[in-house]
Amino acid sequence: MPAKPKKDEKPVICRCVCPYCDVEIIVEDSPFCNVCKVSFGRCASCGAVIMEEKAVKCPSCGKPLKK
Numbered sequence: 001m002p003a004k005p006k007k008d009e010k011p012v013i014c015r016c017v018c019p020y021c022d023v024e025i026i027v028e029d030s031p032f033c034n035v036c037k038v039s040f041g042r043c044a045s046c047g048a049v050i051m052e053e054k055a056v057k058c059p060s061c062g063k064p065l066k067k
């Protein structure tokens with residue numbers, strides 16, 4: 001029996017750590033690290049924070065990201 005992808009799973013978006021300085025970042029409308037002055041992208045579909053600069057699709061829901 002093939003495993004079905006879980007669609008009801010909600011991504012964890014309340015706690016994220018900056019990949020550059022390991023400090024917890026503020027995740028609101030636009031995630032932003034106060035230490036590095038770096039902002040991060042966010043998935044328009046599920047709201048997950050995109051940490052990878054070169055990511056072309058959301059690691060959480062798999063939908064393509066808008067630039």
Ligand SMILES: [Zn+2]
Nearest residue numbers: 018021033036
């Ligand atoms: Zn940082």
Ligand SMILES: [Zn+2]
Nearest residue numbers: 043046058061
């Ligand atoms: Zn997503």
